[in-house]
Amino acid sequence: QKEVEQNSGPLSVPEGAIASLNCTYSDRGSQSFFWYRQYSGKSPELIMSIYSNGDKEDGRFTAQLNKASQYVSLLIRDSQPSDSATYLCAAVPLVFSGGYNKLIFGAGTRLAVHP
Amino acid sequence: NAGVMQNPRHLVRRRGQEARLRCSPMKGHSHVYWYRQLPEEGLKFMVYLQKENIIDESGMPKERFSAEFPKEGPSILRIQQVVRGDSAAYFCASSPPELGQIAGNTIYFGEGSWLTVV
Numbered sequence: 001q002k003e004v005e006q007n008s009g010p011l012s013v014p015e016g017a018i019a020s021l022n023c024t025y026s027d028r029g030s031q032s033f034f035w036y037r038q039y040s041g042k043s044p045e046l047i048m049s050i051y052s053n054g055d056k057e058d059g060r061f062t063a064q065l066n067k068a069s070q071y072v073s074l075l076i077r078d079s080q081p082s083d084s085a086t087y088l089c090a091a092v093p094l095v096f097s098g099g100y101n102k103l104i105f106g107a108g109t110r111l112a113v114h115p
Numbered sequence: 116n117a118g119v120m121q122n123p124r125h126l127v128r129r130r131g132q133e134a135r136l137r138c139s140p141m142k143g144h145s146h147v148y149w150y151r152q153l154p155e156e157g158l159k160f161m162v163y164l165q166k167e168n169i170i171d172e173s174g175m176p177k178e179r180f181s182a183e184f185p186k187e188g189p190s191i192l193r194i195q196q197v198v199r200g201d202s203a204a205y206f207c208a209s210s211p212p213e214l215g216q217i218a219g220n221t222i223y224f225g226e227g228s229w230l231t232v233v
Contacts, residue, residue, distance in 0.1 A: 004157075034221065043206055043224045044158065088157055101148070101210055101222045102171065105157035 003027060004091050006106035015115050019076040023089030023106055028070060032092040034103065035063060035074045039085045047087075048074065079113040086110050118142065119225035120189075121207050127231045134194040134201070136228045140209030147190040148222060149182060152204040164190060197232045204229050 004025050013019045021035075032051055036044035048063040050056045050072065056063045062075040072091075076083055086108040092101055118141035128134050140147050145166050150158040151174075163171040164184035175182065179197075184190040194201055208222040 006157075041229075043227045045224075046221060049221060090158075102160055102163060103148075103150075103158070103222065104160070105150075107155075107157040 003093070003104045004089055004106040006087075006089050006109045008107055009110040010112045011109055012112045012114060013079050015079060015081060015113055017079050017113075019079045019083065019111055019113065021074040021076075021087050021089075021109050021111065023072045023074075025070050025072070025089075025091045025104075027091065027093040027104075028067075030070075030091040030093050032101075033063070033065060033072045034090040035061075035072075036088040036090060036105075037083075037085045038088055038108065044088055076111075079111075081113050081115055084111055084113050119144075119207055119209050119223050121205075121225035121228050123228060124226065125229045125231070127233060128197050129233055130198055131196050134197050134230055136192040136194075136205050136207075136230070137189040138192070138207030138209075138225060139189040140207075141223055144209035144211050144223075146210045146222075147184050148208045148210070149190075149192050150206045150208065152206065152227075154203070158206060161192075194230070197230070199232045202230055202232045 035048045038044045050063040050065045060077045064073045088108045089106040090103040120139040149161040160174040162182045179195045204227045206227045207225045210222040
């Protein structure tokens with residue numbers, strides 16, 4: 001079982017719609033979760049971090065965490081063509097939470113926002 | 116992430132040659148991570164270093180790969196006798212020395228080094 005799993009997509013949504021990206025993780029003790037956006041040929045760019053159950057909003061982005069279900073999601077409201085990219089979910093397993101940021105990444109979900 | 120400097124950005128090597136990738140962390144950061152991203156895959160952790168120390172190299176292939184972070188100068192990821200399967204993007208990231216907190220501690224990625232083995 002992969003430690004962090006994402007649907008590879010592509011997820012195609014029309015401009016202006018809500019894009020919903022999902023991620024599950026296997027280490028129940030994981031405490032820190034991150035969403036990165038990566039354009040083709042570029043480095044990952046941090047969008048959101050979330051550490052507590054519930055929702056965290058930042059502009060058009062909302063991260064949701066449900067530790068009981070071991071589930072993290074990212075919602076993008078009012079999707080724009082410029083949001084088209086690969087979105088990487090990452091978790092820091094419990095054993096590293098008190099030490100250093102060994103990020104375990106999912107394979108990423110490709111999002112395509114069409115006009 | 117502009118503060119983490121990697122070079123070269125693109126590197127082409129023939130099979131059997133050596134590749135050296137360099138990473139200068141953000142100012143004030145003393146922790147460096149190397150990740151590898153194969154085509155169409157996510158990033159895979161390779162190694163975590165502090166100045167002059169390798170802390171976790173659990174993601175490094177057992178042979179041909181080595182990493183260092185000397186007291187002075189950049190961190191170096193060295194790949195000896197490269198093979199086509201080494202073709203990938205190699206990302207360096209750095210974090211500040213204040214570790215151990217769940218909240219607020221994130222790492223910053225460089226722009227990556229793309230290695231092509233022909």
